[in-house]
Amino acid sequence: MDFNLSPKTTEYAAKLQAFMDSEVFPAEAIYHLQREQLIANGKPHDLPDVVEDLKIKAKALGLWNLFLPHYGHGLSVTDYATLAEITGWSPEIAPEAINCSAPDTGNMELLDMFGNKEQKERWLQPLLDGQIRSGFAMTEPAVASSDARNIQTQIVKDGDHYVINGTKWWTTGAMDKRCEILIVMGKTNPAADDHQQQSMVLVPTNTPGVKVVRNLTVFGYVDQHGHAEVSFTNVRVPVANLLGAEGEGFALAQARLGPGRIHHCMRAIGMAERALSLMIKRTVAREAFGKELVKQGVIQEWIAQARIDIEQARLLVLKAAWMIDSVGAKGARKEIAAIKVAIPQMAERIIDHAIQSYGGAGVSQDSPLASMYAGVRTLRIVDGPDEVHIRDIARLEIKPYLS
Numbered sequence: 001m002d003f004n005l006s007p008k009t010t011e012y013a014a015k016l017q018a019f020m021d022s023e024v025f026p027a028e029a030i031y032h033l034q035r036e037q038l039i040a041n042g043k044p045h046d047l048p049d050v051v052e053d054l055k056i057k058a059k060a061l062g063l064w065n066l067f068l069p070h071y072g073h074g075l076s077v078t079d080y081a082t083l084a085e086i087t088g089w090s091p092e093i094a095p096e097a098i099n100c101s102a103p104d105t106g107n108m109e110l111l112d113m114f115g116n117k118e119q120k121e122r123w124l125q126p127l128l129d130g131q132i133r134s135g136f137a138m139t140e141p142a143v144a145s146s147d148a149r150n151i152q153t154q155i156v157k158d159g160d161h162y163v164i165n166g167t168k169w170w171t172t173g174a175m176d177k178r179c180e181i182l183i184v185m186g187k188t189n190p191a192a193d194d195h196q197q198q199s200m201v202l203v204p205t206n207t208p209g210v211k212v213v214r215n216l217t218v219f220g221y222v223d224q225h226g227h228a229e230v231s232f233t234n235v236r237v238p239v240a241n242l243l244g245a246e247g248e249g250f251a252l253a254q255a256r257l258g259p260g261r262i263h264h265c266m267r268a269i270g271m272a273e274r275a276l277s278l279m280i281k282r283t284v285a286r287e288a289f290g291k292e293l294v295k296q297g298v299i300q301e302w303i304a305q306a307r308i309d310i311e312q313a314r315l316l317v318l319k320a321a322w323m324i325d326s327v328g329a330k331g332a333r334k335e336i337a338a339i340k341v342a343i344p345q346m347a348e349r350i351i352d353h354a355i356q357s358y359g360g361a362g363v364s365q366d367s368p369l370a371s372m373y374a375g376v377r378t379l380r381i382v383d384g385p386d387e388v389h390i391r392d393i394a395r396l397e398i399k400p401y402l403s
Contacts, residue, residue, distance in 0.1 A: 009079040016063055016086050016098070023057055024090050024097060028368075031093050035224065045175040045215070045226045054097035055130055063098045065128055067105050067263065068112065077259050078321040081266045085314070088270020091375060092224070095267065099128070103136045103172050105263060106256045107183055110200070114244040114252060119202060123181050133178040137168040137203075137230060138185040138253065146388050148250060149194045153186030153232065155201055157239065162188075162201055164209075164235040170382075175215050175226020180205055184232065185249050198249030202241040209235035219374040257383055258329025261336050264379060265317045265343040269310060271372050272347040276306045278367065279354040293357065302353040309346045316342060334396045337389040344379040345386070351376055 005013065027050045034048035058064055065071045067080050075083070087094035095101035104127055111124040126132045143150040153166025166186055173179050181204055188199040203210060213229040215222065244252050280303060283293035293299050317339045323332035351373045355362030362369050380386050 005082060006076075006079055008073075008075065009082050012063070012066065012073070012075065012079070013082055013086060015061060016083055019058060019061060019063055020086060020089060020094060023054055024094050027051075027054060027093060028090060032365075039222070044222050045224060046177065047224065051093055051096055054093065055099065058098045059130070064130075065099050065108075067100050067259070068108065068128075071128065076321075077262055077324045078318060081262050081318055081321045084263045084266035085270040085273070088267030089274045091267055091271060091372070099130045100263070102260065102263070104134050106260045107134045107136055107181075109259060110183060110243060110252060110256050113255060114248075118240070119243070123202065126180075131178075132180040133173050133176050133225065135171045135174040135179050135182045135205075135228070135230075136256075137171045137174075137182045139168060139170045141167060141169045141229065146385050148185070148198065148253060151185060151187060151198060153184065155184075155186040155188045155199055157188070158236070160239050161236045162239060162241070164201065164203065164232045164237070167213075167229065167231045169216060169227075169229040171228045171230050172223070173225045174205070174212055174228035174230055176224070179225075182210070182230070183243060185253060188246050188249075192247060195250045196247035198253075199246045200243040200249045200252050201237055202243055203232070203235060203237055207235055207237060209233045218378050221371060221374055255329065258324055258332070258336055261340050261383060262317060262321045262324065264383065265313075265339045268343050268347040268376055268379060269314055269317065271376060272306070272310050272313075272350045275347075275351040275354040275369060275372060276303065276310070278369065279303065279306075279350075279357045282354075283357050299357060302350075302357070306350045306353065309350065313339075313343050313346045334393055337392045337396075340383065340389045341386050341393075344376055347376045348373065348380070 030050045031048050034050055038044060038046045038048065066073055066075055066083055069075055087098065087100065108124060108127050111120055115124055127134060138148065138151070139145040140151055140153065143152055145151065153164065153168065156163045164184060164186060168184070171182065174182065181202055183200055184203045185198055185200050187197045189197055209232060211231045211233070213231055216227040216229060218227065280294065283299050286293045320332050320335035320339050323335050329336065351369055355369045355373060358367055358369060361367055364370065
């Protein structure tokens with residue numbers, strides 16, 4: 001087996017790493033200072049200026065929209081996986097700096113795969129240019145949304161319009177004033193087969209009846225882009241705003257999640273790598289009970305196990321990415337489910353040990369570990385909780401024995 005990076009990946013990885021070292025890491029302190037100032041001024045969801053500066057620099061370097069293979073880069077899912085890991089070292093700003101942040105990546109992929117010419121011109125191109133942001137409205141507060149068939153939002157055809165009624169939450173990005181479009185999933189035909197009841201429609205955020213109710217915090221953290229609860233009351237959009245065909249909503253949701261899980265998991269590996277680096281630096285510099293912390297047996301065990309776990313995790317994700325490139329997301333279903341379970345748990349464990357090695361500083365704003373932990377712990381819920389993926393893996397493993 002050849003584990004070498006492709007020449008193209010090697011080239012982009014070197015360029016991206018240089019950008020991280022010279023621009024992104026130095027910008028982190030500025031980002032947090034600017035965010036504090038914006039929050040103090042009652043603008044918690046405005047983007048700090050430093051990120052806009054980074055976007056301009058990244059675009060000039062050709063580090064832009066790297067996740068879409070046919071938009072000038074030709075990077076495969078496997079190629080991009082390595083780049084996603086690099087951005088995971090600074091998850092708050094690096095992905096957006098290169099226009100590769102969720103939920104826009106998944107929404108752009110949906111528009112690219114299923115949007116018509118007009119939809120691509122109106123919404124995809126501004127997203128590709130980094131001029132606007134978007135949200136994905138699927139999860140609902142009143143039902144167990146881990147089973148998408150439970151979704152209750154109604155999308156009813158009325159002449160040449162759809163009328164939408166329902167409530168969504170965890171609509172990431174919707175608090176950001178740059179968010180201009182939502183992809184909303186709801187039921188267009190409740191009488192159809194379970195997996196053909198849902199459809200997706202494009203809903204501009206300024207449409208009458210769309211109300212951003214509140215922001216949802218994550219372990220007390222206020223996300224810059226926001227995780228919004230959004231209500232839809234007699235919202236009318238043209239039938240032309242349908243994404244794909246009626247009844248394809250469930251299938252579109254699955255198509256959206258395949259490559260996206262590679263992105264999430266590789267960024268989580270990047271976070272784990274940074275946490276390990278921070279843990280080693282901290283324990284080398286601190287002494288307790290007569291010797292450096294790094295010489296304590298328990299710390300050495302954490303470090304060794306972290307390296308083992310990271311290497312295993314990376315190989316598993318790269319295999320899943322290679323399978324998506326080779327046989328498509330559907331053919332890689334089991335591997336995608338496996339990484340969605342294994343990688344967040346791995347990263348959570350390593351970040352937890354890094355926090356422990358830092359002591360009180362680890363849970364404070366003086367290190368990135370606390371916010372990293374909150375993000376990784378949340379990843380065990382978003383895009384389907386661990387338990388759903390474990391159930392799918394078990395079913396796929398058992399199936400050959402039942403036929």
